[in-house]
Amino acid sequence: xxxxxxxxxxxxxxxxxxxxxxxxxxxxxxxxxxxxxxxxxxxxxxxxxxxxxxxxxxxxxxxxxxxxxxxxxxxxxxxxxxxxxxxxxxxxxxxxxxxxxxxxxxxxxxxxxxxxxxxxxxxxxxxxxxxxxxxxxxxxxxxxxxxxxxxxxxxxxxxxxxxxxxxxxxxxxxxxxxxxxxxxxxxxxxxxxxxxxxxxxxxxxxxxxxxxxxxxxxxxxxxxxxxxxxxxxxxxxxxxxxxxxxxxxxxxxxxxxxxxxx
Amino acid sequence: xxxxxxxxxxxxxxxxxxxxxxxxxxxxxxxxxxxxxxxxxxxxxxxxxxxxxxxxxxxxxxxxxxxxxxxxxxxxxxxxxxxxxxxxxxxxxxxxxxxxxxxxxxxxxxxxxxxxxxxxxxxxxxxxxxxxxxxxxxxxxxxxxxxxxxxxxxxxxxxxxxxxxxxxxxxxxxxxxxxxxxxxxxxxxxxxxxxxxxxxxxxxxxxxxxxxxxxxxxxxxxxxxxxxxxxxxxxxxxxxxxxxxxxxxxxxxxxxxxxxxxxxxxxxxxxxxxxxxxxxxxxxxxxxxxx
Numbered sequence: 001x002x003x004x005x006x007x008x009x010x011x012x013x014x015x016x017x018x019x020x021x022x023x024x025x026x027x028x029x030x031x032x033x034x035x036x037x038x039x040x041x042x043x044x045x046x047x048x049x050x051x052x053x054x055x056x057x058x059x060x061x062x063x064x065x066x067x068x069x070x071x072x073x074x075x076x077x078x079x080x081x082x083x084x085x086x087x088x089x090x091x092x093x094x095x096x097x098x099x100x101x102x103x104x105x106x107x108x109x110x111x112x113x114x115x116x117x118x119x120x121x122x123x124x125x126x127x128x129x130x131x132x133x134x135x136x137x138x139x140x141x142x143x144x145x146x147x148x149x150x151x152x153x154x155x156x157x158x159x160x161x162x163x164x165x166x167x168x169x170x171x172x173x174x175x176x177x178x179x180x181x182x183x184x185x186x187x188x189x190x191x192x193x194x195x196x197x198x199x200x201x202x203x204x205x206x207x208x209x210x211x212x213x214x215x216x217x218x219x220x221x222x223x224x225x226x227x228x229x230x231x232x233x234x235x236x237x238x239x240x241x242x243x244x245x246x247x248x249x250x251x252x253x254x255x256x257x258x259x260x261x262x
Numbered sequence: 263x264x265x266x267x268x269x270x271x272x273x274x275x276x277x278x279x280x281x282x283x284x285x286x287x288x289x290x291x292x293x294x295x296x297x298x299x300x301x302x303x304x305x306x307x308x309x310x311x312x313x314x315x316x317x318x319x320x321x322x323x324x325x326x327x328x329x330x331x332x333x334x335x336x337x338x339x340x341x342x343x344x345x346x347x348x349x350x351x352x353x354x355x356x357x358x359x360x361x362x363x364x365x366x367x368x369x370x371x372x373x374x375x376x377x378x379x380x381x382x383x384x385x386x387x388x389x390x391x392x393x394x395x396x397x398x399x400x401x402x403x404x405x406x407x408x409x410x411x412x413x414x415x416x417x418x419x420x421x422x423x424x425x426x427x428x429x430x431x432x433x434x435x436x437x438x439x440x441x442x443x444x445x446x447x448x449x450x451x452x453x454x455x456x457x458x459x460x461x462x463x464x465x466x467x468x469x470x471x472x473x474x475x476x477x478x479x480x481x482x483x484x485x486x487x488x489x490x491x492x493x494x495x496x497x498x499x500x501x502x503x504x505x506x507x508x509x510x511x512x513x514x515x516x517x518x519x520x521x522x523x524x525x526x527x528x529x530x531x532x533x534x535x536x537x538x539x540x541x542x543x544x545x546x547x548x549x550x551x552x553x
């Protein structure tokens with residue numbers, strides 16, 4: 001029973017993706033055909049070679065996602081460290097508000113952010129988009145690092161300090177090695193959020209900064225089967241590749257089985 | 263020594279600046295504009311007129327309730343499915359199936375919402391893949407006898423997209439927590455004669471209730487405030503509140519700006535509170551079923 005249920009779930013998620021792959025390679029799909037016919041490479045040629053926006057949008061997506069991954073992880077580490085190890089005024093305030101961006105309806109949140117971006121002249125800029133993506137990635141990063149810092153015993157840090165370890169040394173030799181799995185996880189989740197985000201990229205990028213996600217919009221709006229499917233395969237493929245590389249590195253370095261949700 | 267004392271404040275400076283400037287500043291910005299104070303456009307003065315216009319507009323309440331209905335349905339289905347998948351996953355001891363399911367759940371997580379909209383159109387259309395399946399097996403005679411599932415009044419298409427995206431999200435986070443629950447609990451429970459359902463209720467849900475709670479709230483909030491899914495898949499009437507807000511936002515008439523911002527403020531504050539109420543109720547519910 002359990003096995004059947006789990007396999008069914010796996011099929012439900014995989015099935016549409018198989019169809020998308022087929023639709024990017026076959027052009028004839030009239031009702032009531034179940035599987036598309038007539039093999040063609042036209043859609044792939046259009047997407048990869050003829051679309052002048054393709055390469056820039058792919059690069060934009062990657063640049064934004066990598067920057068967001070690094071910066072959100074950094075802010076996540078800093079905030080979690082402060083919350084776990086330090087006592088300061090307003091600690092409980094920070095504890096209550098750090099997840100708040102996830103609970104505000106995103107269109108309302110980003111239209112608000114949009115008004116600030118206009119005043120700061122950050123519209124149409126990479127920096128503006130990265131900051132917007134950070135707002136929705138940092139809550140995850142902080143929640144990832146809190147348990148990691150709680151897991152580092154104070155005794156280890158004190159021992160290091162007694163042995164003459166300065167702050168930088170403490171981070172380099174003790175703290176960073178212990179939170180490396182968290183860094184991988186936080187980076188991947190932030191990367192993913194930025195890579196798949198549509199609305200904030202669109203309104204803050206103002207149509208000037210095109211990413212893979214915003215490039216897809218017209219095809220989806222017009223329900224352009226072949227070209228839409230091809231862009232989707234490229235999108236999912238790129239994402240899988242990035243995660244495959246990250247997993248490979250983490251397996252080599254950390255010797256853990258699966259780093260994304262172990 | 264002064265530096266030591268300043269350390270925590272330096273550590274929280276980036277998050278404070280980011281949130282303060284963009285969330286706090288954004289809220290102040292939209293409140294000012296909603297009151298009709300937009301000096302750039304030569305609009306001065308403060309009045310709550312735009313709020314009255316927005317609230318008394320036809321179908322405003324309907325839109326809001328419709329969005330709450332969608333979010334509630336989505337989060338309840340996705341949370342239930344997510345928890346059931348996670349529990350089945352943990353108790354299924356077959357390694358290869360576990361690997362397969364985990365990989366496919368991760369696959370579900372990496373597809374963007376906007377693309378799941380495309381998948382929904384492909385699958386649920388009257389000439390879509392489900393309709394073709396039923397037609398080819400002879401269950402339906404014409405594509406028209408397949409029910410309208412997208413752009414429909416009940417919001418089935420929208421709900422399907424959010425469930426498709428939300429379930430893997432909740433399942434993966436809950437699996438992550440449940441995997442750490444020691445087997446000892448299960449062994450003790452089994453020895454004391456509890457069945458699978460009791461174990462789930464008394465052991466697994468209470469120990470992962472925090473994760474269930476916040477993932478469920480995130481999905482609820484996302485379904486309430488996401489633009490792309492609600493806008494692309496909604497019927498003409500009723501319109502989800504976020505799609506309504508976006509239509510106002512792209513209206514070129516500058517006189518509409520205060521109304522847009524008034525609706526924005528309402529969604530920001532009221533939406534946030536509704537998520538809070540949902541979270542609180544769910545918390546009570548989780549506590550009750552684990553008794």
